[in-house]
Amino acid sequence: MSREKRWKQLGAVAFLELRRLFFGRDGLTAFFFAVLPLVLMTLVVTIRRQPIPGGRVEHDFAILFQNLILQVTLYLGCVYVFGSLIRGEQIAKTLHFLFLSPVRREVIVLGKYLAGLVLTGAAFGGFSVLSYFVLLYGQGTGSLTAALGAGGVGHAAAYFGVCLLACAGYGAVFLVLGQWVKNPIVPAIAIWGWEHINFVLPEVLKRLGLIHYLLSLSPVTVDEGFIAVIGEPVPVWLAIPAPLVLAVGLVALAAWKVRHMEVDYGVE
Amino acid sequence: MREASGQNEIVFHEVSKFYGEVLGVDRVSLSIPAGITGLVGPNGSGKTTLMNLATGLIRPTRGTVSVLGVPPTDPERMFETVGYCTSFEAFPPGATGRGFLEGLLSLRGDGTASARARAEKALFRAGLVEASSRKVASYSKGMKQRLRLAAAIAHEPRVLLLDEPLNGLDPMARAEVIDLFRTLAAEGRHVVISSHILHEVDLLADRVVLVKSGYVVAEGESHGLREEVAERPMQVLVRCDLPGVLAARLFSSGLVSEVELHEDGGGLLARTRTPEKFFLALNEAVTGGAVLIETVTPADDDVKAVYRYLIEGETVS
Known part of the structure; x- marks a missing residue:
């Protein structure tokens, strides 16, 4: 089979998956989580009459980004989207349509993963950046333009990039969990707990949490509190490829699993 | 002993499938040539298991399966020539009949125009053109069955596996679909039809394979089965x-x-x-x-x- 045809098939799998996610409950749930910080930011800006003191805006948004977006909404969105890529189709009894096509199962997994990444990356990255802009805009006339001129564009790009990396890493984790575990919520909660205690872990163990690499890439550093174990941030040259390497490894594992997968939905 | 690499046949060679400790099929050896073959047996006898084995949806516990010489572990080659109309009733959410078919054809590498043309032809053959723009969710059981059939024939496969394909069809539709099967077989294709409704198969099939409790208990030409x-x-x-x-x-x-x-x-x-x-x-x-x-x-x-x-x-x- 030609490489061109395989690329076409990859695109077709991704397109069909995006359509499935748009029309399905899991995609809508992820969208709800993605839009939540924007709604919150809009409410804060609307309700709070006085501007946030200078210099605090970036800091406050970084707190929101690191604690609400990265560790709650994006995380949960990834559980729903990536956890359902294979498992969701098994439950809906539609997986066989893909398996009965002349497409390598590895291509199916990759296409689905990319669709999940596009959806979550665009939604969480996009709404995070919008939330950031709304907070800046709420500080008074011309504040948005001024902030963007003073490095805000770079910060926005960094937030978007961190979201993409987070979706790539967490997405691959939940893609695999969705295949191995009937109810991925339980291990998802366990991983969530591990990621949440990362700030009190010793340096060596910190590096076993994806959140450590993501926070190292955050454009604004936030004090993690008096009980936090202060560790060196991971350098950019390691913090960027680490989630990607994790994702590649886990997607390969998912592809291996799907290659050996049987579909009978319990019939006969 | 049958060759496991029959280039023009669907071949099961000493195939067994167990679901844990539950028997699906046991020691099945079959060679299915071109023409219409009926796979007959009561519910739970192993008909669907045999079809799923042939298409790689499930893997044999023992033995080998090949379709026109291609093993199910090679989907890229197999599904260029095989179409399988399953008895699974679900469809992806939100799709129209036409959109669903075009999506499946795009997986084969078809461009937009090609997918549209082939979908149109399949919809016509399955008698579903008028309803093709409606959401599949609004289809009746019979229409969904036709759509599954259209999906199985859209790429004009040499081998058609049809699991209870007449389920849910009204008498008029049954007659049309049976005519379609005959036409497809006359074009030199392998058409394998599973059914627990005997007279349908008796009327249609050149050959019949009887399955009971996971075993093939008889096979041969319809009238030759007496032997x-x-x-x-x-x-x-x-x-x-x-x-x-x-x-x-x-x-x-x-x-x-x-x-x-x-x-x-x-x-x-x-x-x-x-x-x-x-x-x-x-x-x-x-x-x-x-x-x-x-x-x-x-x-x-x-x-x-x-x-x-x-x-x-x-x-x-």
């Missing part, structure tokens, strides 16, 4: 002028195990384990002028009779 049950008595209906005389003659020759005389006195129903000798004896009776025979009809030389013998363990009355 598969040689240990069972064959029933023959004889209309003649002197049934009592004929019955006595047959009994004395030891060629029948049981004879029932018709109430109208114009015939009998005989059960024999040696049909060839039985028919010879009938000929001798006629040529010897003992009786005048009007008609001789095998009373159970159809799939239904064999099915009853083998699957239900009944004697046909």
Whole structure:
């Protein structure tokens, strides 16, 4: 089979998956989580009459980004989207349509993963950046333009990039969990707990949490509190490829699993 | 022993499938040539398991399967030539009939125009053009069945596996779909139809494979299947002028195990384990002028009779 045809098939799998996610409950749930910080930011800006003191805006948004977006909404969105890529189709009894096509199962997994990444990356990255802009805009006339001129564009790009990396890493984790575990919520909660205690872990163990690499890439550093174990941030040259390497490894594992997968939905 | 690499056949070679400790099928060896083959058996007998094995949806615990020489582990090659109409009822959410088909064709690498044209042709053949722009969720059971059929034939496969394809179709639609199967078989394709409704298969199939509790209990041409049950008595209906005389003659020759005389006195129903000798004896009776025979009809030389013998363990009355 030609490489061109395989690329076409990859695109077709991704397109069909995006359509499935748009029309399905899991995609809508992820969208709800993605839009939540924007709604919150809009409410804060609307309700709070006085501007946030200078210099605090970036800091406050970084707190929101690191604690609400990265560790709650994006995380949960990834559980729903990536956890359902294979498992969701098994439950809906539609997986066989893909398996009965002349497409390598590895291509199916990759296409689905990319669709999940596009959806979550665009939604969480996009709404995070919008939330950031709304907070800046709420500080008074011309504040948005001024902030963007003073490095805000770079910060926005960094937030978007961190979201993409987070979706790539967490997405691959939940893609695999969705295949191995009937109810991925339980291990998802366990991983969530591990990621949440990362700030009190010793340096060596910190590096076993994806959140450590993501926070190292955050454009604004936030004090993690008096009980936090202060560790060196991971350098950019390691913090960027680490989630990607994790994702590649886990997607390969998912592809291996799907290659050996049987579909009978319990019939006969 | 059958070759596991038949280039023009669907080949099961010593295939067993267990779901944990539950038997799916056991030691199945089959070679299915072109034409219409009926896979007949009651629910849970292993028909769907055989089709799923052939298409790689499930893997055999033992043995090998190939379709036109291609193993199911090579989906890129296999599904260029195989179409499978499953009995799974679900469809992806939000899709229209046409959009669903075009999506499937795009997976094959078809461009937009090609996918549209092939989808249109498949919809036409399945009789679903008018409803093709509606959401699949609004389809009736019969329309969904047609759509599954359209999906299976859209890429014009050489091999069609159809799991209970007539389920949910009204009589008119059944007739149309049966005609379609005949057309597809006449084009030289392999058409394998599973069903638990016997008369459908009996009318349609060139060959029949009977499956019971995971085992193939008989296979062969529809009418030739009688030979598969040689240990069972064959029933023959004889209309003649002197049934009592004929019955006595047959009994004395030891060629029948049981004879029932018709109430109208114009015939009998005989059960024999040696049909060839039985028919010879009938000929001798006629040529010897003992009786005048009007008609001789095998009373159970159809799939239904064999099915009853083998699957239900009944004697046909």
